Amino acid sequence: MESSRNSLAGVDARHHILSVLVENKSGVLARVSSLFSRRGYNIFSLAVAPTDDDRFSRITIVVDVESAPLEQIIGQLDKLINVVSISELAPEVAIERELILITVAAGAEERGQVIALVGIFEGKIVAVGHDCMTVMLAGTPDKVDDFEKMLRPLGIVELQRTGRVALPKLSHRARLHAVAGGTDQNPADLDRTTPEAG
Amino acid sequence: MRLTGAQALIKSLEMEGVEVIFGLPGGAILPVYDPILDSSIRHILVRHEQGAGHAAEGYAQVTGRPGVALVTSGPGATNIVTPLMDAMMDSIPLVVVSGQVPTTSIGTDAFQECAITSVTQGITKHNWLVTDARDLPRVVAEAFHVATTGRPGPVLIDVPKDISNAQMDWYWPQSIDDLDLPGYRPSTQGDPASVRAAAELILQAARPVIYAGGGILKARAAEALRELADRTGIPVVTTLMARGAFPDSHPLCLGMPGMHGNYTAVTALQQADLLIALGSRFDDRVTGKISAFAPGAKVIHVDIDPAELHKVRRAEVAIAGDCRIVVEEMIEALDGLGCGAVGTGAPAGTAAAERPGLEPWLARIRAWQEEFPLAYSQEDDGTLKPQFVVETLRDMTPDDTIVASGVGQHQMWASQYWKFDHPYTWVNSGGAGTMGFCVPAAIGAKVGRPDRMVWGIDGDGCFQMTAQELVTASAERIPVKIAILNNAYLGMVRQWQELFYEERYSEVYLSPDLPDYVKWAEAMGCVGLKVEHPEEVGPAIEKANGVDDRPVVIDFRTDAFEKVYPMVPAGASNDDIIVGPAEGDGGR
Structure with missing residues (x-):
């Protein structure tokens, strides 16, 4: 795909x-x-x-x-x-947008990487735990795809996308x-x- | 005026001009049955809800008015699922009202609860679950509007018992502006530029054929079609759903195309350079293998349902609109191009004057008709041929007799050998192929047209599925006549097993004597007759025609080995039509 x-x-x-x-x-x-x-x-x-x-x-x-x-x-x-x-x-x-919520496996060592990625993609950190973080991003489907792809190597615990919404x-x-x-x-x-x- | 929901429902049906309801009561619909006692509407108590649905279809097909059926919740509603699907496939306006458990019980698996709006979503044009008694008059008006406009079809209104019992203030929507249907706007007029393009194509064609479908009848366009054919001299095929839409006795009528169509109708479509598809939908039973169907033809496609356009076959000119209106617009456009009324020559310089002559094409068609007519042979002392029964019946009944049929070999013989010269005289199940359709549909047809003689041509397999409705017919004094072509087999399946499964007959034998059809008919209050030999056919029909106070059933013992020809095997090209049994294999 x-x-x-x-x-x-x-x-x-x-x-x-x-x-x-x-x-x-x-x-x-x-x-x-x-x-x-x-x-x-x-x-x-x-x-x-x-x-x-x-x-x-x-x-x-x-x-x-x-x-x-x-x-x-x-x-x-x-x-x-x-x-x-x-x-x-x-x-x-x-104009198309989609929202993604991802809980990614990130302990103390990986946390910095996640924060950097969220910063680059202009996402948000929603919650932080000992070994996990939940982050979100709203953007074009392409951008959401890329964000997901970049986070995937860290280990995705849970992920939900909304599906596309669009207006002319x-x-x-x-x-x-x-x-x-x-x-x-x-x-x-x-x-x-x-x-x-x- | 304060009414109960049930009273408002029946009053709404009266406001819609309903004359007759076919139905069967039960728990959840009980409140609605009470005001029927005080209503002008005739209620016909069927013996099974499927009978109510098919009777309502038969009524609708011969009158053009929507058929109405009333059933209870759960099994009452699921028993009418088959007629809804049948009406959906054949675009028959049908309004079914079902009872439902009280709103407070919905979702609890209550006694006789079934989410019938979910079940029937894909086989109704639309359906409604009424949750407020005040909505009832509006919903009934919406249901009749949706069922009868645009592409007609079945609708269902599900009415919970507490809604029937609730009080409401009576009102009646004054116009369609009072209806809540913001997404429903069927279009009827054809796009003028497309109509003109169609007329131009018509005048350029050397081998045109009009491919007339059931939409002609739905649109009451038979006269317009005749005008178009007469004016242009273009031959017409009438599909199974369009038999009677163009008179079989007209010299330009080629009869039925398709899997069991006659050679000329099938081959004329195949070799045409222009198909004028009017209210037809390129059904697989007409086209055969679609990639090989009419390969050299351009297509003009007129249908009121825009989704039918380009669905199966891409059209050069596609026109969404009502067949009667669009055909009339086409005639006007042809006028403008110099193709005037019959007998008037085309003025010089017009498109009509440049038109290729159709005579070579019509000559080819006439040659096919002579070489490959429908054929069977009835020996004087041989087994009774089903085609002989159909032809004798045709010759011994009035021209405007209404014929209903079930589904299978007998249906094809009826369509092939009857001469349909009037619209709305043929009632059958086309798209759905519903066995058991004949008896209840014939009853509904006779209720709709009591002035006409109504004959059902049925098979023995079909008859056994819904024969109990003859009890309804006897009780209600509905004098239909049923001719069973009894070959003791599920004949069409048997034919396929003979031809395509090496004569390995699997579960198709029914026995000619079990049941005893004469005794069964008599037990149901009908006159029962049995015919075994060719010379008995005429006298039995004469006797049946003389009975007008009760139904008649004639058990015709016909040749079990007779097959329906011509035949295009499923999935084959129409070019591979089999005209008749192979040499020496004929009357086995």
Whole structure:
């Protein structure tokens, strides 16, 4: 998996991000996830939380487009009655972040190394014990990958990542239309030259 | 006005114009059965909930209105899972209301508790668990809206017992703006540029075929389809789900394509340079091996479900929209390109004037029709051929007779040999292939169209699965007629074992005499008849046609060795169609 990633934004060609606005009702997440399982679509990661409007939640799904064509995944998702709209957030037009919590084996001797790494990556030390430390980092998926890779040789006791969340870049926000559930402007038509601001 | 949830539910069904409910009561749905006594809605008490579901499907298929079924929680609800799946596959509008244990008991493994909304998530267009009696009228209105608009399909409303008993203030949503469906916006109009592109492709094609599917019937587009075919002179194949959508007697009708389609329909699709797929979905039973299907054809695909477009076969022109509206738009676009009404010549300089002539293509088609017609041979004193029964029945019944069938060989013979000249006269289970569909579906069809003669063409295996609903039919005075093509086998499986498993017959023999179908029919309050010889077929049908106060069952003892041909073996290319039994292997 590591080797297949390109450097663009931590997402290789087979992984696409869908930002799915759904009704905030019970059972909706189950409807979405069971659709993926019954049609054989693979999910790479999935994050869900209410939006500022409590009638709706946003599910950020990183889908594996090798398991099915993206247009078919979007088409089937859009048939779910509780799905309000779907946007594809191509890496070039999206700001992506992920959070990682790692408890790493670090006694007195290794503690300095961990503190240095946390400093370089601009993470945080959350807790310190005799033989362990818990640290966190929020950043682009690439950066989180690298952080994890650097800490791994020390011995990872426990690790949890949140999965990706994403929003369109400010420069694209006005022009980014939903690919389903709204007008059907193709996100591929969007200008991809603007550098990322954040 | 204060009502109980149960009263509000029944009143909501009345507001939706429901005339008939097929159902069977039980504990959790008890409160809902009480107001039925005071309602204008007719309730038909089935003997098994599966019967309620298929009857509601039959009703929906012949009337175009949603079928309604009412069942209790737990096993009542799971017994209707098969009809829900069947209706999902064939896009049939169905509203199922199930009882549920009280909200306070949900999650405790209470008596007859089953999380039926979870179970049916993938086989309903949508479902609802009602947790507040005040939601009931709105949810019923939403359910009917979802079931009948866009691509039609089944929905389920799960109503806990305490919600049925709770009091609420009656109201009725005045418009769809009062519904809570922010994510549901089915589109019906075709994109004008795509419609024009489709019309241009149509006028460039030398070997076009219209591949008409069940969506034509769902969209009430049979007339529009006929106009399109007449105007363009393009031949039409009608899939299993579209039989009757275009009249079999029309010179441009090629009949059914697919695994057991006729040679001409199958081969015309294979050799076409343009497929105009209207409300059809490139089902594997039509395409055979998909990579070898219609290799030289461009595709225009019209479907109301955008997810069907490009799903199986990429289309050059894909149009999401209602088939009737889009076909009418296409006709208008053709008009604009000079392809006017029948008999009017194309003005010079228009696309229509440059159009290649279809005569060579139609001549090829006619040659196939002559060379490879559907065929069987009935000896006067030989065993009774199932096709002969179907043809005799067809010839002895009114043109607009409704035919229901189960699933298997008898279904294919019925589809092949009946002449469907009217839409909504063919009721069968296509996508799901649900054995046992025939009897309850025929009952539902007769309830929906009491003015029509309704015949079921069933197999002996299928009949044994749901025959108990004939008790319902007798009790409710629903005079359906069932022709059992009794070959004493699970015939289609037997056919595959003969052809592909070296005649090793594994668990397919049923016996012609066990059960005794005549006695069984009589025990269920029907007229029971048995036919063994060709010369008895006509008189028995005549007798059955004369019975109008109870159901009739005719046990036709047919040739167990007869196989359905033509046949494209599963996974094979449609080019490898087997037209008939090999030399000397015919009437074994």
